[in-house]
Structure formats: C-alpha cells, structure tokens
Amino acid sequence: MVAQQDALLAQMRRGTLQYCVLSLLENEERYGFDLVRGLAEMDGMVTSEGTIYPLLSRLRRDGLVETTWQESPTGPPRRYYRLTTAGQAALEGFRLEWRRFRDAVDHFVERTAGS
Amino acid sequence: MKSTADKLVDDYLNRLNRELAGVPRARRNELVQEISDHIAEARAGLEQESDAEIRTLLDRLGDPAEIAAEARARFGVQPRQRNWHDVAALIFLLVGGLILPVIGWFIGVVLLWTSSAWTTGEKLIGTLVVPGGLALPLFLGVIAVSGGSCSGEVGGGLECSPDTSTPFLAVSFAIALFLAPLLTVAFLAHRMRRGDVAPAV
Numbered sequence: 001m002v003a004q005q006d007a008l009l010a011q012m013r014r015g016t017l018q019y020c021v022l023s024l025l026e027n028e029e030r031y032g033f034d035l036v037r038g039l040a041e042m043d044g045m046v047t048s049e050g051t052i053y054p055l056l057s058r059l060r061r062d063g064l065v066e067t068t069w070q071e072s073p074t075g076p077p078r079r080y081y082r083l084t085t086a087g088q089a090a091l092e093g094f095r096l097e098w099r100r101f102r103d104a105v106d107h108f109v110e111r112t113a114g115s
Numbered sequence: 116m117k118s119t120a121d122k123l124v125d126d127y128l129n130r131l132n133r134e135l136a137g138v139p140r141a142r143r144n145e146l147v148q149e150i151s152d153h154i155a156e157a158r159a160g161l162e163q164e165s166d167a168e169i170r171t172l173l174d175r176l177g178d179p180a181e182i183a184a185e186a187r188a189r190f191g192v193q194p195r196q197r198n199w200h201d202v203a204a205l206i207f208l209l210v211g212g213l214i215l216p217v218i219g220w221f222i223g224v225v226l227l228w229t230s231s232a233w234t235t236g237e238k239l240i241g242t243l244v245v246p247g248g249l250a251l252p253l254f255l256g257v258i259a260v261s262g263g264s265c266s267g268e269v270g271g272g273l274e275c276s277p278d279t280s281t282p283f284l285a286v287s288f289a290i291a292l293f294l295a296p297l298l299t300v301a302f303l304a305h306r307m308r309r310g311d312v313a314p315a316v
Contacts, residue, residue: 032149033156040175048177050131053149054186057142075159079149 013045018055018064019098020045022083022091025065031078032056056081064090120169124154127173133306134183137192137231146186150176201232201307208241209300212250220247232307244299245292252292259285 017039024030024038035056036049046052059065064087069077083091117125128151135143157172158164176182186192204226211219227233227241245251 031156033153036153048175048181049153050150050176050179050182051185053146053153054182054189056149057145057186058189075155076152078156079152 016098017045017052018059019091019094021052021055021059022064022087022094025081025083025087026091029068029080029082031070031072031080033078035081059087063087119166120158120164123166123169123173124158127154127176127179131179131182133234134179135186136234138183138186138190139192142186142190146182150182200226201230204230204241205300205303207248208303209248209296210250212247213253216250217247220250223248227303233303234306237303237306241299241303245295248296248300249293252289252296255292256289259289 020039020042021035024035030038032053036046036052039052040046040049056065060067060081063084065081066084067079067081070080072078128147131150132143132147135146138146153176154172158169161168161172204223207219207223207226209223211221211223213219215222224242227238233241247254
C-alpha cells in the first residue's frame with residue numbers, strides 16, 4: 001500500500017512538473033541551472049536535479065519553450081529558456097483544470113481538517 | 116593536469132553518456148552538454164572546491180541511470196532489455212566465423228552496429244579487436260602448423276617471420292590473438308545496456 005502510494009505520488013510529480021517549469025518561465029527567461037535550482041528549492045518537487053533536463057529537452061521539442069544563447073557575466077554563454085505562445089496557452093489551460101481538480105480533491109480529503 | 120574533482124566529473128559524464136545509449140544522438144548530446152554546463156555553473160558557485168563538494172553536487176544531480184531512464188520515458192524510447200539481438204551479436208562476433216567462415220563474423224558485425232546497447236566507440240572496439248573473432252587465430256594456427264609458411268592472411272597486416280626461429284614470439288602472438296576476441300566480447304557483455312531503473316523525478 002505504501003509502495004503504491006509512493007508510485008502514485010511519483011506519477012503526480014512527473015505529470016505536473018512540466019507545468020511548474022512553464023510557470024517558472026512565465027515572467028522571465030531562465031537558464032538551465034537557475035531553473036533547476038528554482039524547482040529544487042521547493043521541497044518534495046524534485047529529488048534528482050538532473051532528471052529535469054530530459055523534460056526541458058522534451059518541452060523544447062514540443063515547441064512549448066524556446067532557447068537562446070546569451071553571454072554570461074561570469075563564464076561561458078548560457079542557454080536561456082523562454083515560454084512560447086503555445087507554452088503560455090498550455091500553462092493557462094492547465095491552470096484552469098488544476099484549480100478545479102485541486103478544489104474537488106480538497107473538498108473531500110480536507111473535509112475534517114477544514115471548516 | 117587533472118584534479119580529482121575533474122576526474123569525478125568526467126567519470127560522471129562518461130557514465131551518463133553510456134547510460135543514454137538508445138536515446139537519439141542529438142538528444143543525447145544535448146543532455147550531456149546541458150548537464151555538463153550545469154556542473155560547471157555549480158562548481159563556479161562553490162566557495163571552496165573540495166572532493167566532498169563535488170560529490171554532493173553530483174549526488175544532487177542524481178544517478179546517471181536515473182537521468183537516462185527519465186530521458187527514455189520523456190522521449191518514448193523503449194527501456195533496454197537484454198535481448199536475443201545483443202546476445203546473438205556477441206556470439207556471432209566470437210564464433211560466427213567458425214560456424215560460417217567469414218560470413219558468420221560479418222553477421223555479428225551487422226548485429227553489433229544495429230544494436231543500441233553499445234556506444235559507437237564500443238562498437239568500433241568490437242569490430243576491430245579482432246576481425247574474424249576466434250576464427251582468425253585458429254585459421255592462422257592451422258596454416259602455421261600445416262604449412263610452416265604463412266602469407267596472404269585474412270585479417271590483413273599480419274606478418275609471420277620467414278622461418279620458425281622465434282617460437283616464443285610466435286606463441287605469445289598466437290595467445291594474444293586468441294585472448295583478444297575473448298576479452299573484447301567480455302568487455303562488450305559488461306558494457307551492454309540492459310534493464311532499467313524506474314523513472315523518478
């Protein structure tokens with residue numbers, strides 16, 4: 001039962017992670033390292049930082065983000081990620097669905113804890 | 116000169132590259148590059164670089180096998196299993212030439228290069244050490260024993276001394292030629308990508 005729950009949580013993280021990435025890019029461009037550390041700061045979201053890079057690559061291939069190389073003040077140029085129009089649309093679509101889903105689940109599981 | 120830290124990072128990236136066998140080449144190169152950049156950024160941010168710091172940094176990145184499993188999941192690449200194709204490649208490379216002279220070994224080479232279980236470098240080793248597999252040393256051995264003179268070898272580039280005045284050298288050479296394909300196949304079997312780790316984030 002516990003193993004099942006772990007698997008479910010891992011699936012939920014995997015499924016929602018891409019929208020967390022898109023959200024981080026909503027207002028500003030970020031380079032890989034910065035993006036990864038931004039996600040890792042949030043407890044429980046990412047256990048292995050390296051696993052974010054396959055996701056970034058996939059998002060780029062799907063046209064949800066695009067990249068540009070920019071000079072860095074400290075070292076070699078960095079690859080910056082930024083949201084595309086399609087990425088913005090995907091994020092907004094998810095946001096609506098997520099709120100409905102979250103409220104619905106909360107309605108049941110938070111029944112005793114809440115009012 | 117390379118520090119221990121550089122070596123740790125190099126080992127990590129090499130392992131990652133190997134684990135990514137089967138992921139399309141462009142994606143694979145991109146991933147290794149990105150993660151290499153990540154490590155460089157992280158190292159630049161360290162106040163004082165120690166081996167412990169580097170190890171912590173690599174731990175945070177995660178096991179290369181886990182990253183590769185995630186990449187396969189994101190790109191819809193089937194997880195690698197040990198399959199008959201890869202095993203057959205090794206068998207044909209080693210003894211194919213004995214079962215079907217010359218052709219048997221070529222079948223092994225084709226199977227090797229059409230497999231995604233090995234990197235290009237490993238495939239090159241598998242092809243070049245030793246062409247013909249065990250068939251070559253045995254073939255040369257038969258010629259040496261029966262004829263005494265050996266010319267026109269199959270493998271190319273091999274020269275026998277005109278007489279049998281250097282038996283020690285000849286014997287060492289024969290043993291090396293016999294061991295090389297065995298070691299190569301053992302190496303390839305060891306490097307074969309197989310199984311999978313459950314993708315985790």
